[in-house]
Amino acid sequence: MAQPTLEQLAAGLLQLNESVAAINGNLSLNDYRGPGTWGLGLIPGASDVNQGFTLLSGYLVFFMQAGFAMLSAGSVRAKNAKNIILLNLLDACFGCIGWYITGYAFAFGDPTPDRNGVYPYKNPFIGHRYFAQHGLPRGLGLPPAGVNYVQWFFQFTFAATSATIVSGAVAERCKFECYVAYNLMLVMFVYPVVAHWVWSPMGWMSANRSPATASGGYLLLFGSGVYDFAGDGPVHMVGGFASLVAAWVLGPRIGRFDSAGNPVDMPGHNAALTLLGVFLLWFGWYGFNPGSTNAILGPFVGYSGISASIAVNTTISAAAGTLSTLLAAMLHNYVTLGVVVWDLIIAGNGALAGLVSITGPCAFVETWAALIIGFIGGIVYYAASKVILLRLKASAMAWVDDPLDAIAVHGVCGAWGMLGSAAFAKEALVMAWYGAYPGTTQGRRAYGFVMGGDGKLLAAHVIYILVIAAWVCGIMTPFFLLLKRLGCMRVPPEVETLGLDISYHGGSSYPHDRAHSSGWEAPRGVQVFTRDMAEQLLEEGLSALEQRLQLQFAMGGSVGGSIHSRKGYAHDGDPTAGAAAAPPPPAGLGLGLAQQPLPNGGAAGPHGPAMERMPRHLEVPSYPPGMDGFHRPTHALKPLIESEHEGEDSSSRRGHRTGTPAFLPPEAVEGSNPMLPEQGQQAQQHAAPDGRSRSGTPGSQQQQHQAGVGVGALEGTLSNLQRRVQAAYLSASDDEDE
Secondary structure (H helix, E strand, O other), X not given: OOOOOHHHHHHHHHHHHHHHHHHHHHOOHXXXXXXXXXXXXXXXXXXXXXXXXXXXXXXXXXHHHHHHHHHHHHHOOHXXXXXXXXXXXXXXXXXXXXXXXXXXXXXXXXXXXXXXXXXXXXXXXXXXXXXHHOOOOOOOOEOOOOEOHHHHHHHHHHHHHHHHHHHHHOOOOEOHHHHHHHHXXXXXXXXXXXXXXXXXXXXXXXXXXXXXXXXXXXXXXXXXXXOOOOOXXXXXXXXXXXXXXXXXXXXXXXXXEXXXXXXXXXXXXXXXXXXXXHHHHHHHHHHHOHHHHOOOOOOOOOOHHHHHHHHHHHXXXXXXXXXXXXXXXXXXXXXXXXXXXXXXXXXXXXXXXXXXXXXXXXXXXXXXXXXXXXXXXXXXXXXXXXXXXXXXXXXXXXXXXXXXXXXXXXXXXXXXXXXXXXXXXXXXXXXXXXXXXXXXXXXXXXXXXXXXXXXXXXXXXXXXXXXXXXXXXXXXXXXXXHHHHOOOXXXXXXXXXXXXXXXXXXXXXXXHHOHHHHOOOOOOOOOOOOHHHHHHHHHHHHHHHHHHHHHHXXXXXXXXXXXXXXXXXXXXXXXXXXXXXXXXXXXXXXXXXXXXOOOOOOOOEOOEOEEOOOOHHHOOOOOOOXXXXXXXXXXXXXXXXXXXXXXXXXHHHHOOOOOOOOOOOHHHOOOOOOOOOHHHHHHXXXXXOOOXXXXXXXXXXXXXXXXXXXXXXXXXXXXXXXXXHHHHHHHHHHHHHO
């Protein structure tokens, strides 16, 4: 092999020097990690790779809006599905506008340092530049937080998520005006301020503070700052606590609690949509948590491992939360009811509870700790859900109705996530993300007390939780009370009963459920009902009947012997004599029962007055063709017809029948009614079915008159109720026949 000449060696050396110079211009010594191993975080173009990663993560977070829409739609009744989906769509729209105008400026509108790294001013509470993106750079971000269009978009998706949480807590009864108002308030002011506190390098609770950005005479809160990696505070606690205030001020849905304050189940109409929403949210969480690194190429080799470990922690926490919630619900049902129930909806919420619980600590804990945090998070969610539903009604919070369990999933589990971070944060993982203690090269950071820390981190996180709760509740409580005072918060009762879809959104989400799809056309003046509407109508009618009975007992009247027939209350032998014997009700007697004329000129009921408490638009003036009594039994009508004899024709159903109707409470027939006032029970004890006292002496003329009044009113109520339910279930049953 020929030896190179001196000239060739000189040319090769010159080329090598040029290559080294080019490398030195692009790399620093921090990028060198041994022979053949270089970090690429500082190479030109690496920033574009990182920003592409952040944008892709933002797309995933935005896709969570589809998950929220499906989750919400499946969790409400069918008559409100369109409404809740529209609200989720508008979350993105109004959230984007609000974030553009003031949201981003309040969260990350910090000043830019001069050439010496000195900031002209510092504000630890709120940002105040880049309103409507004025002065915001499009490309490479400016210090201190790398602000640019990429960060604007990524942070917008988080702000919209926080506002979306509240829509689930106010579902099925909130006015559109109220929704727009609170959405803008959260995105434009409440959320951005909390985000500034914890994520801006100048925020007063931020762990990113440095000697150059710190103010207030301290560097880090309690010497640690707050370790909230992906938003347990700004997103989930803000949304959860706002949901608590909104649900309290708005009040529960009609029928959610009975007269004794006990909750009545109102399950969603589609479990498949609900679980589809859960899976979409779970998928979007991989942009929420791992994407919050905002980079995949970092200043050292293995930087992508941070995102990978976060993805693993997110997955295992969600899995553990699902299993623990499912197990807790099963055990609770077995202990209280003696049955084993594997609740699908509860399991889905458990997955979300695990995801929320790991959002804050996801970058700072080992995988085994993520499993523990998620498992406990599922139990915390289930317990909080039951406490909110069963206990707050007995406190100053009155009745809190949260259809999607947003308070328990996001508010309570968000707080637990921060406590879990304070317990299990590992020092090495904290140092890998935040670096050494600010102002030092080797200073140690605070870490979890379970891992050997001194409790400073726990103190900072407790303050964090309390301050966010005070901030959100302190602003949103008067805000919602003002909306309520202005009449802009809740839809009218008749609209809520009929459904928001039909009332405001052009019809049902499921038009094939209506009777017209089977070819049957309702007679003129007859309202066609969906199944949900029929069930709600039945519940209201029975409630009115029960209250009427209670009032009759309390006034000393009697329904004794006459209650054993549906059509002959006062005279068992004659099904038509009862109405004739009943005098008209005196004014003001009994829960607003009043005569209402029908379009055909007839009375609201063939033997008595109609129920005024029933919305007028629910009146049914005549029987639909072919409908002559209760038939086509369903789960909702089964208690009404289970005592009917098979083979009875319509005439026998209309005529005299013995036996206690199943829709009358047992207290109405025998024994005292524990729900009556004491005086009413005493009057009942001294009254006999024939109007005589139990001692054998005839009852007073006034008592007999009151008994007749009660019989006539009950007769009209029952007749009116029967006609409404018949028309309602005609449309609801057609799908089953098909």
